[in-house]
Amino acid sequence: MSNVSENTRVSPKQILKDIESYHALCTLTDYKANNPANSREAADAAYKRLREAEQNAVATQVAAAAGADALAAARRDIHDVILGAKNEAKALYGPSSDQVAALGLKKKSEFSRRSKSKKETPAG
Numbered sequence: 001m002s003n004v005s006e007n008t009r010v011s012p013k014q015i016l017k018d019i020e021s022y023h024a025l026c027t028l029t030d031y032k033a034n035n036p037a038n039s040r041e042a043a044d045a046a047y048k049r050l051r052e053a054e055q056n057a058v059a060t061q062v063a064a065a066a067g068a069d070a071l072a073a074a075r076r077d078i079h080d081v082i083l084g085a086k087n088e089a090k091a092l093y094g095p096s097s098d099q100v101a102a103l104g105l106k107k108k109s110e111f112s113r114r115s116k117s118k119k120e121t122p123a124g
Contacts, residue, residue, distance in 0.1 A: 015050075019047070019050075022043055022047050025040065025043055026040070026043075085103070086100075086103050086104075086105055089103055089105075090105070095107065095108035096108045096109045096110075
């Protein structure tokens with residue numbers, strides 16, 4: 001039977017204390033557990049699993065961060081190319097062409113013209 005519930009979250013501070021205790025246990029030359037679940041071999045195996053899990057977690061985080069960076073760079077690249085293509089289309093076909101509209105831009109003729117506001121003259 002386990003001493004710790006599966007629902008228990010062990011804090012990083014507690015893990016550091018446990019690792020210190022593990023290293024201290026390794027120095028006890030005459031330690032012989034009555035329960036095999038508390039033996040030095042069980043502690044060695046648990047420590048090895050901890051280190052492997054930590055290495056796997058770090059590798060996964062690094063891979064995820066690298067993937068996110070690559071995705072961001074790919075998004076910037078496509079955005080840059082499409083902005084350039086839109087500018088080229090304006091230069092090639094003109095700012096009021098159907099080709100420019102096909103790329104998702106407004107034709108120059110579709111922009112509303114600002115009307116000049118008439119100044120009110122004081123009644124005199």
